[in-house]
Amino acid sequence: MPRISPVTGHYVTVDVDDVQYKVFYLENGTGQPLLCQHTAGCHNHQWRGLLEDEEITADHRVIAYDLPRHGKSDPPENTEWWKEEYRLTAEHYTKFIVALCDELELEQPIFMGSSFGGNVALQLALRYPDRFRAVIPVEAADYSPGFYLDWWQHPHANAAQVCASGVWDLMAPQSPEADRWKTWFYYSQGSEAFKGDLYFYSVDHDLRDKLDQIDGDRCPVVMLTGTYDYLTTPEDGRRTAGQIKNGEFIEMEDIGHFPMSENHEVFRRYLLQALDRIGSRAGAQA
């Protein structure tokens, strides 16, 4: 018997702000949609463990997409994108995610993302609280300065290696070596988009004076942060969740900024806690 994974891939066309994208996504499972955003400069294969996690896919339809310009999703189909510097903004990023949900006809998905995907999860809870059953911001914070650096694209350095080794010690030394190296490898592939993604992550995303406008009852927010994350530390996550109405925070021991790809076995334990909390909140409101 051929050892074929149950994970399938598709393209879907998404229009947002008069820009058209052909978006590649992977999916597996049935039930409650769980929409997953990769980290900056990366692609959906970071979620490979989750996509094949039978306990979670038994009652969740896990969908992990490649943001345009990442993985198998091309840059825009209908613009001369090569004539502009790529800089991702909160406005466009959130509109894109909502348009993708519309196109896939997802009803009340749970949105989960890590790093710049975690930060956009907070933006979604603020801007579109009624479109999501809940959000799970992973390795996120109200503000995360310091990583919009020219080094990611410096022509006198090997950008692929700088991107990959520059994020190496965002991972925990306890995570399996093979998984850390896979995460490194993903980063060696994304250098052209990484810096533009980080414009959102470290510059445009700033919710320091808006967290009190996120209603965690309308859109539950359960944040997860690893102890080895030096960019968005557990203290940052705890502080952020503490300023959101009924925001929740879970600290993850011995893991870093890429929990889903650096150590899925550890990450899944905390994710199940987060999903339980979201389920309990929904049960209490019913």
Added chain:
Amino acid sequence: MTAATTTPTVEEWVRSFTDATDRDPEIQAHGKYFTCGYLLDMADHHFVVRMTSGKVAELAIDPGPLDVGYQFAIRAGAETWRGFGTEVPAPMFHGIWAATFRRDMKLEGDVLVLMQNLRCITRQIELLRTVGVPV
């Protein structure tokens, strides 16, 4: 190799760090162009490491101010370096980026040369987890 349990003498450390570098499969697999000189400032001691094609060509112990040239410097207090020199470093002692963002580490000089050699430098600093630090 086993984790360092006691503080090595300076001479022991130079020997073991050189040996670990020159025998490291990763540096030897990817270090063909790992040629540069850098200062490791560990407060109690400082060293200039001169690399040629992935091998330690020279490791100067506590050189005088004008004795040995280098392109960039990695500086931190002894406590930070001791954190690096444990088998499983605690958070923020586990890499030069982490320690620069969250502790007292400073990356100085021609940082471009550091970035050009980032993969090998990152690995070489991780060798401190097995050879320890002489401070």
